[in-house]
Amino acid sequence: MFNRDNKLEKFKDAETIIGASIKVKGNFHGQGNIVIEGMLEGSLKTDANIFIGEKARVVANVEAKDLVVNGEIKGNIKVKSYLSLGGTAKINGDIQYGELSIEKGATVNGQLTAVNDISKKDNREVENIKTIEE
Amino acid sequence: MHVYIYDDYLNKSKYNKSVNRMEIRLTDLGLNGKIIRLGGIKNIKGTIQNEIKLGAKTIVAVGNNQTVNKIIGAIIDTDIYGDFQKKTLLGIIPIGSDNSIAASFGIKNEEDACNILLARRIEKIDLGLVGDYYFLNEASIESYGTNINLEDYSLEPEEKGTIRIINLLSDKINNINSNPHDGLLDVIINTRKKSQTILKLDKFNIVNKNEQLLVDGVISVKTPVDISVVRDRVSVIVGKDRSFQ
Incomplete structure (x- = not known):
């Protein structure tokens, strides 16, 4: 688990780290926490948490319990629990989430859907944010 | 005796x-x-x-x-x-x-x-296997030009550096503390721009057309080569201050 911020420190114990100079192709599925700082094409999935670094580029559908995004994702996102989009996040794809936070500067091209009752409040907040930005 | x-x-x-x-x-x-x-x-x-x-x-x-x-x-x-x-x-x-x-x-x-x-004090230890060669510590190869292929995905380092495949090693400087009981090899890729990649893998293949894999610092092995881990393969007398539990 990590706190509700976008910092890498929360992932110090990550079992899997894909560094900035690494390109991954294929279906990258794990069970522990995953940090992506490089490039990934295919699909990305874990039962635990994923951190997408600022310079990371992910062309894949992404599934995780919690997800922190500071880089770019082209693909659909499914997060069971908590999704955090940092100010440098760029998302092209539909998003399903439990709870959501979006920092100023993040861009999303796609549909946002809350997947449980707890997050209905968050969903409304997102709509408000979009409205204000428009 | x-x-x-x-x-x-x-x-x-x-x-x-x-x-x-x-x-x-x-x-x-x-x-x-x-x-x-x-x-x-x-x-x-x-x-x-x-x-x-x-x-x-x-x-x-x-x-x-x-x-x-x-x-x-x-x-x-x-x-x-x-x-x-x-x-x-x-x-x-x-x-x-x-x-x-x-x-x-x-x-x-x-x-x-x-x-x-x-x-x-006795511990059963995993051994790494590179082709036909068993290793206790680690195997290594230049990262640039190397592909690590698994059943579902592949990894391609895009910079020069080193790929280390570790069964048993304690290296506090590089924050490595592998476990020779977990049935997994630690794959660590360090590149020149100080980017580090860490994975735990059990079975994969390595290819590099120009470089050979160095096993425990002694044996050079040509690629492509299959790499895996064999669990509890050898019983070793160990000290209480060993780097693993």
Whole structure:
């Protein structure tokens, strides 16, 4: 688990780290926490948490319990629990989430859907944010 | 019965003091046994296998990482491996440099090793397998131009650096502390721009058209080559200060 911020420190114990100079192709599925700082094409999935670094580029559908995004994702996102989009996040794809936070500067091209009752409040907040930005 | 396998480099005079110190300590502890000096032997495998057949309870590598690898190479995947696994333990007495295997087992020096032999604290250890070669510590290769291929995905480093495939190693500087009981190899890729990649893998293939894989710093293996881990393959006498639990 990590706190509700976008910092890498929360992932110090990550079992899997894909560094900035690494390109991954294929279906990258794990069970522990995953940090992506490089490039990934295919699909990305874990039962635990994923951190997408600022310079990371992910062309894949992404599934995780919690997800922190500071880089770019082209693909659909499914997060069971908590999704955090940092100010440098760029998302092209539909998003399903439990709870959501979006920092100023993040861009999303796609549909946002809350997947449980707890997050209905968050969903409304997102709509408000979009409205204000428009 | 203990059988002590002395590596050939111990014939050099600079190791006389260490060897003498070790032999005195072994005598004090009542751990005397048969001594085999590899320097005078052509058929190392046959000699070690014969000692196991004759009922050696402990085969002790006296030397460095290469000595340990020679002994493992003589035992694993041979006809006598069954006997070895049932009856024989592997001990290590490190002398000189290049002793990272002993260090990982918590064995600091030759005198410490003698005490550890007496205590007989035993651990079953995984071995890494690169092609036909088993390794205890690690294998490494240049990262640029190397592809790591798994069933579902592949990894391609785009910068120069090093790929290390680790079974057993304690390296506090690089924050590496592998576990030789988990059935997994730690794959660590460090590139020039200080980017680090860390994965735990059990079975994969490595390809590099220009570079070879270096196994335990001794054996060069051409790629493509399959790499895997074999669980609990060898019983080793270890120290209480070993780098793993």
